[in-house]
Amino acid sequence: MKIPPFLKKGDTVAIVCTARKFFPEDAKPAIELLESWGLKVKLGKTIGLDSCQLGGTDQERAADFQSQLDDDNIKAIWCARGGYGTVRIIDQLDFTKFVNHPKWVMGFSDVTVLHSHIHTLGVATLHTIMPFTVPKAPEEVKATLKAALFGEKLAYQIPAKSHDIQGKARGILVGGNISILYSLLGSKSSIDTRGKILFIEDLDEYLYHIDRMMYNLKRNGYFDQVKGIIVGSMTDMHDNEIPFGQNEVQIITAIAQSYNIPIVFEFPAGHQRDNRTLILGSLVDFEVNSTNVILRFY
Template identity: 40%
Template sequence: MITTPPYLQPGDLIGIVCPAGYMAKEKAAECIRVLEEEWGYRVRIGKTLGGASETYFSGTAEERLADLQEMMDDPEVKAILCGRGGYGMTHLVDQLNFKKFRKQPKWIVGYSDITLLHTHLYSNYYISSLHAPMAGAFNEAGYVNRYVQSLRQALEGKWARYHAEAHELNRPGEAVAELVGGNLALLAHGIGTDSELKTRGRILFIEDIGEYLYNIDRMMYQLKRAGKLKNLAGLIIGGFSDMKDTERPFGADVYTIIDNIVKEYDYPVCYDFPVSHTERNYALKVGVGYKLKVTKSKVMLEE
């Protein structure tokens, strides 16, 4: 059974950290304001948000590890919101100590590079986490945006019920299973490690940004050859933004690439679902049971 961390109550404390890429403190100002003034929480800022780092990372690996570990271990902190993703979680994940966290689990919120932490939590400890908008989304979309609001609803324990438009490549069907997934690059990166995602009998969701089309093809084949696509209950293809092509064209767009790789399977598949690196990014609880229903006219995903 999946362990679901306690949902938040007014006045609860949310910690904000940057375990990977650097983020200026002012870019989280609107997020902090909304969390405190609009949503009624308290906020603690970690040392890695707007720190003194002059590199791509928010701090050294040791500094990032200590900041995240402190938030995970502090019983007063009820949720950890990542400021941004980027790259760097792979430096930390094997050194994190989950002893206290397992006794008092809390929501870890993020996407992109944070996918590796989501998969690690799920595959090793069966603890749910939130693949959801991060601090920067409060600037880009505005906190009244439906996708940022889906984060608030998830933290408060309201059950999700999402709808999406039909897509010509969708494969109709229905599935009820635990929902797992995240950024395609990180899912492929985790194969063969302690963070490898269990997918058999699950609904898998994937998304990505800024990749060459041939690399999407390669990573999808990596999942396929590793057996991660064969026995799914269902497959959700999210946004693949800012895709790049080579000088000699690859010859297919990203959704056609994916469709060609999974067309032999008979589970329901939907494309262009609102989970992505753009503002179209619904909060999804990793490991929680969802119902996916794909019809010719629409897609529904609900807890």
């Protein structure tokens, strides 16, 4: 797995729309954050475009992203926000130059399309806050993005919970938003989880749909050789008038526990304020014991 070059002061980060629209005035907190780290910022041509929900037409968003991929002066691409729309442009993008000269692609939620596709090309990415979420992100969360971008070692330790499943594993970290992972099944952007540590999270889903997605991932072999599962925030889950009968922890546990792998729930990453940066594509040590959960990046 290729790790893109870490940033140094004076490098330029591009902010672009791959999905929902985002405007220059909304980008100010993110610009100020990057500049405080000694970085320069380039706003892509899609920032300020308005095409219904999207930050420009599919052609405009694809062209903007491609421009940043191919620009040698751009050292990282930060997707402005999620929502929906990245899958509409993924097949228009040419990653040939990017694979030979990789750079960091950053974001979460709908950006999982890019994480997954780029992972199949053998390049690491950053699952992290986006310009849209910068204003609500705690300082310690912003610091995790800075550490990842500048090549500082990342390691997280959180208290274990009674419903976590204990164990140790080492492997490449992959994953993202479970709805997106589910939607990519059968496509060339679907990730290979064999021997990997799988991270999943989601927002605003019905419990029965979490169950359906988990079963479909299982039937597609996602868990057959996976070495561990990290479940981030499952935020604002919904139930039907007739209750499903299981919450998200019970749903995932019922399907995944038979694989005898470590599983942690409520890891601080995903659709919540405490959305810590994960280096997808990095080798990690993952341990769940009776006291703590430890995730260490290499």
